[in-house]
Amino acid sequence: MTGSGQRGAAVDSALRARDIDRAQASTVLDAAYAEGQLGAQEYHDRVSKANGSRTLGELARLVADLQSPAVFGGDTAAERPRRRAPERYPADTRARSADRAETVDALDTAHADGQLDADEHAALVELATEARTLGDLSTLVADLQQRPSAPSKPRIHPDRTRLVVIALAIATAIAGFVWTVRDDEPAPAASATVDYDAASPLVIPTPMLNTLAGFLQFRDDYRAGFGDTLVDEAVMHDEHASAV
Known part of the structure; x- marks a missing residue:
């Protein structure tokens, strides 16, 4: 041997x-x-x-x-042909709820098939539910025949690593191009301030309503507002008029 x-x-x-x-x-x-x-x-x-x-x-x-x-x-x-063992987490790595659940399942199986008696099973299950690290859990099942597999670190395939690097490079190039285009764009023109005092006022004289020009202005405005010029009574003043 x-x-x-x-x-x-x-x-x-x-x-x-x-x-x-x-x-x-x-x-x-x-x-x-x-x-x-x-x-x-x-x-x-x-x-x-x-x-x-x-x-x-x-x-x-x-x-x-x-x-x-x-x-x-x-x-x-x-x-048996040897396979490359996956990289395991260190013993002081914090345990997940799923890790504790797997350990309790292994203890239940050990109790069912006679590896543990009732008192041992109860004590170990209590310790498993309170375990903080993977090492604590591993110790509880070290002498059992069916032990849960220790969680292994995820491995990224080399091709995937290259794809990630390429994707990051493309994203960086696009971001740089967009930033350059933004820099080349002309800045928006500042809003001009209008000085109304600098312009000469446009005065539109109001015709006197008791003159012919004023009467015609009143008639045209009335027709535009009401569609016709039919009135029962109209009173004309210099600056205003009333019609019924």
Whole structure:
């Protein structure tokens, strides 16, 4: 076994055991007893220990000397193609509500499959709801088999980065062009102030209404205002007239 495999086995041994893991260990012990690998007393002792085991390491030690296929791990991680791991946020990064919810879901699953008892589950859920950082949440589920994935930083594709740079350059050029055009535009002319006192007044004399010219002016104005010149009575004065 390689060094990396040994380290992986050491990490796996600290993981919490599920009810199905305990059942698998008991199945291996049953087969070993049926094949004569274990005596009756040793078999019962190991089954009792398997039912009370808390970690995968404890279960693995109970079946390590038996001629049975491995039932723990079995994951040839060294043979899988390696992928570039996404960049994770530091442990002191503040946790989101969604991160706390994922951690509580993982704790609920661990309680349902026997990794946690009721008291452990309640205590860890309370700590998860009050956790401030991603590191706090990670510690709460470090020994569980199903742990929520730590949030990773978003990665921008290089092509997208170039597009963003080009878009910013175009926007800057357009803004500069618009500013230049505005600078070239002539300034609006200032409103001229009119000096009314400088102009000679235009005096339009009002004709006397008791003259022919005044009477004709009155007639024309009356026709323009009322459409005809029919009146019952008209009284003419020098500067005004009344008609009924």
